Structures are given as structure tokens and as C-alpha cells.
Amino acid sequence: MKTWLTLAIRQRYWLRSYLGYPPVRDALPNTTHCALAALQYASVIPRIITQNVDGLHHKAISHVWNRNQLDSGILELHGTLHRVHCKHGHDVSRNIFQDRISAANPQWHAYALELEKTGNRPRTNPDGDVVLEGVSYDDFVVPECPECLMDGLHNTNIKPHLVFFGESISQERKRRSYEDIEAGSRLLIVGSTLATYSAFRLVKHAIELQKPVLHLNIGPSRADGLPGVQKVDIASGDIIRQVTRAVLGTSAVQDNIIAELLRSGIVKRPPPDHSDEDYSTNRNTADMSSS
Numbered sequence: 056m057k058t059w060l061t062l063a064i065r066q067r068y069w070l071r072s073y074l075g076y077p078p079v080r081d082a083l084p085n086t087t088h089c090a091l092a093a094l095q096y097a098s099v100i101p102r103i104i105t106q107n108v109d110g111l112h113h114k115a116i117s118h119v120w121n122r123n124q125l126d127s128g129i130l131e132l133h134g135t136l137h138r139v140h141c142k143h144g145h146d147v148s149r150n151i152f153q154d155r156i157s158a159a160n161p162q163w164h165a166y167a168l169e170l171e172k173t174g175n176r177p178r179t180n181p182d183g184d185v186v187l188e189g190v191s192y193d194d195f196v197v198p199e200c201p202e203c204l205m206d207g208l209h210n211t212n213i214k215p216h217l218v219f220f221g222e223s224i225s226q227e228r229k230r231r232s233y234e235d236i237e238a239g240s241r242l243l244i245v246g247s248t249l250a251t252y253s254a255f256r257l258v259k260h261a262i263e264l265q266k267p268v269l270h271l272n273i274g275p276s277r278a279d280g281l282p283g284v285q286k287v288d289i290a291s292g293d294i295i296r297q298v299t300r301a302v303l304g305t306s307a308v309q310d311n312i313i314a315e316l317l318r319s320g321i322v323k324r325p326p327p328d329h330s331d332e333d334y335s336t337n338r339n340t341a342d343m344s345s346s
């Protein structure tokens with residue numbers, strides 16, 4: 056199901072997202088992303104299914120993996136903030152779309168530059184937008200899709216490649232997620248409450264197939280008490296890196312790429328803000344790695 060937005064909602068969405076995107080664009084993988092990348096590179100974890108939309112699993116390994124490896128190795132269950140498409144399927148990178156917004160809205164572009172300069176950026180929430188108080192969105196111009204314009208259509212119905220709240224994931228993505236679970240011998244779940252059904256059903260699928268399931272997460276989750284799920288109440292933090300070193304043994308030291316991945320990653324993440332609604336928070340702190 057695709058929900059296309061009215062003009063007023065599009066203006067509000069895109070202004071908030073336009074201002075919220077630079078920190079998402081500039082974000083760097085943390086130590087967990089990099090340790091999982093090391094396990095992927097070493098073929099211990101061939102596939103990752105992520106509920107995150109920030110592209111950080113890609114960033115952690117994109118310097119040593121090609122496009123095909125990225126596409127087959129990482130499934131973004133709920134899409135990505137880094138690409139947008141119009142109602143007629145014309146797809147473009149987010150950076151190009153951000154530039155189009157800047158060109159169509161010089162006053163907001165100047166405002167964004169000012170925020171960058173002063174370091175006074177509003178906090179970007181996990182869905183990649185900011186909260187703006189007391190702002191009128193009426194003068195914000197959502198750029199038209201240039202490819203539609205070449206066909207004589209004026210179309211500002213443009214969305215990021217995200218599964219919005221209330222939408223379903225595509226049949227293709229659903230099929231692929233089941234396939235990833237089936238291809239693995241076991242399932243490791245890192246930092247997810249599994250609140251969204253699209254993720255929870257994959258855990259159920261793994262259990263039905265009698266695959267061992269290990270779940271690392273602090274606090275309660277939807278899978279608690281499910282037979283077949285071994286739960287460890289722990290933050291992934293440095294644990295994943297330590298486990299990766301233990302699993303990879305000498306190659307963690309002797310393979311330059313793996314050694315570098317295990318030295319990489321930012322250590323601190325921005326503190327979570329629990330004022331966000333649960334769906335966003337849950338959706339953006341979850342990874343499921345199947346191997």
C-alpha cells in the first residue's frame with residue numbers, strides 16, 4: 056500500500072526532512088555496525104536484515120563490497136532515507152533531491168546553511184526529520200519531478216523510499232526477507248524490541264524452521280518467552296566487537312580489512328529521546344542478522 060500525501064502534508068514533511076537530512080547524511084557507523092560488517096566480510100554472517108533506514112550498515116562495508124554484494128547482503132526492511140521516488144516511479148538520490156529543494160527554496164537553503172554554520176541544528180529524529188515550532192509551511196516549494204515534466208506532467212508527489220507508519224512492506228521485500236531467513240542456519244537479533252510485525256514474523260518463521268535464535272536486547276521485547284528464542288538482556292555496545300574478535304580468531308588480527316573494521320566505528324551514539332513515538336524508536340534501533 057502506498058500513501059501519497061496532500062500538498063500541505065508534503066510541504067510540511069519535506070521542509071522538516073530537508074532540514075533533518077544533513078546529520079543523517081553525515082552519520083557514521085558505530086562499533087556494532089563495523090563489527091557486523093567484519094562478520095559479513097568474513098562470510099560468518101552472510102545476510103543482514105535491518106529495520107534501520109539510515110544506511111549505516113551499507114556505510115560500514117561499502118569500501119570493501121561492490122553494489123551486488125551490498126544488494127544481496129543487506130536488506131533494508133523498511134526502506135532508506137537516501138533515495139526518493141515520485142508517484143510514477145522516477146527514482147533519484149536524496150542528495151540530488153536535497154539540491155533541488157535548495158534551488159527551489161533559497162530562503163530555506165539560507166536558513167539551513169545558517170544552522171550548519173552555527174551548529175545550532177534542531178535534533179533530527181530517527182525518521183530523519185526535525186520538529187519545527189511556529190513555522191508556516193505555505194511558502195515551501197516541493198520540487199517537481201523533472202522526468203515527469205518531460206512527459207508534460209506537473210508532479211510534486213515525491214516520497215523517500217520509506218515504509219511509512221500504516222503502510223505495508225512490498226511483497227517483493229517480504230519475499231526477500233523470508234528468503235534471507237530460510238537461507239541462514241541461525242538468526243541473531245541485535246537491539247530490537249521486535250515491536251513491528253514485519254520483523255516479529257521473521258523470528259516466528261525462523262522458529263518454525265527450527266533455526267536457533269539468539270536475541271540481544273535490553274528490556275522487554277515481543278519475542279520474550281517464545282520457545283526457541285534465547286534472550287540475553289544486554290546492550291550490543293562493545294560486546295559484538297569482542298564476540299567478533301573471538302569468532303574470527305587470527306583473521307581478526309591478520310586480515311587487514313577485518314582488523315581495520317574492528318578498529319572502526321564511533322563509540323558514542325546520540326542519547327535516545329523517548330518522547331518519539333514507539334514505532335520510530337523501535338524501527339530504528341533494530342538489526343537482525345541471519346547466517
Ligand SMILES: [Zn+2]
Pocket residue numbers: 141142143144145200201202203204210
Ligand atoms: Zn516522476
